[in-house]
């Protein structure tokens with residue numbers, strides 16, 4: 451028992467494990483996640499309808515989206531941005547590895563007679579001959595990726611964009627990093643039975659990596675017959691560290707905001723949203 455508790459409380463090396471699928475594609479948690487996406491009163495998984503409406507309005511006006519604009523949304527979830535962008539006649543592709551979310555997005559598109567190309571796939575493996583004017587990745591999903599995975603995505607984005615094309619994404623800021631605290635707790639059916647339909651004991655160990663500006667929420671879920679460990683990494687950024695990472699991958703930040711509705715940036719904001727132009 452002591453040995454197991456030591457394992458539960460142990461701090462892995464930065465990005466040592468990648469378990470995003472446990473969170474997003476597992477049959478039980480993906481159902482919980484879809485509920486969170488669609489729950490307007492909680493800003494988890496997706497933001498509120500009112501916020502998304504404003505964000506899409508901003509994207510349409512900033513990027514001059516019209517019938518000729520080709521947009522790809524990486525980690526599109528249940529299509530809350532993609533379907534709205536298709537309503538503005540843009541040519542839209544949405545990719546996500548949650549089958550449940552893609553199915554929801556597709557059904558909503560059909561119901562509203564919208565043409566959206568939905569692809570159920572891990573975006574780290576996605577390849578296409580199509581080219582886009584705008585690539586979006588919204589709700590800080592970029593922060594969940596390791597440095598190597600982020601490089602992979604930026605390289606793909608560079609290839610997939612037309613000349614003059616841009617990416618638009620949001621990340622967590624150093625102000626948000628300062629608010630994070632290390633914790634260690636154990637609760638019966640932690641997070642209101644989020645992790646399983648069976649009873650379980652859930653451990654949450656939050657580790658901060660000061661040098662890397664990285665936070666890990668490590669969940670150990672112990673059911674009667676199985677134990678799972680889920681690693682949720684979040685990279686936090688200053689404008690400078692993000693600009694450097696973009697430049698190393700042939701993108702230049704041309705505009706920055708405090709969120710994806712284009713509100714002016716200030717150093718206290720928890721998020722930074724950026725437009726990165728393909729160089």
Ligand SMILES: C[S@@+](CC[C@H](N)C(=O)[O-])C[C@H]1O[C@@H](n2cnc3c(N)ncnc32)[C@H](O)[C@@H]1O
Nearest residue numbers: 474495496525526527546547548572573588589
């Ligand atoms: C925080 S949610 C945001 C969803 C959507 N962008 C929004 O704001 O409503 C992140 C999404 O990325 C998807 N995702 C995470 N990692 C992925 C991967 N490696 N490949 C494909 N989709 C991924 C998840 O399934 C989830 O739908």
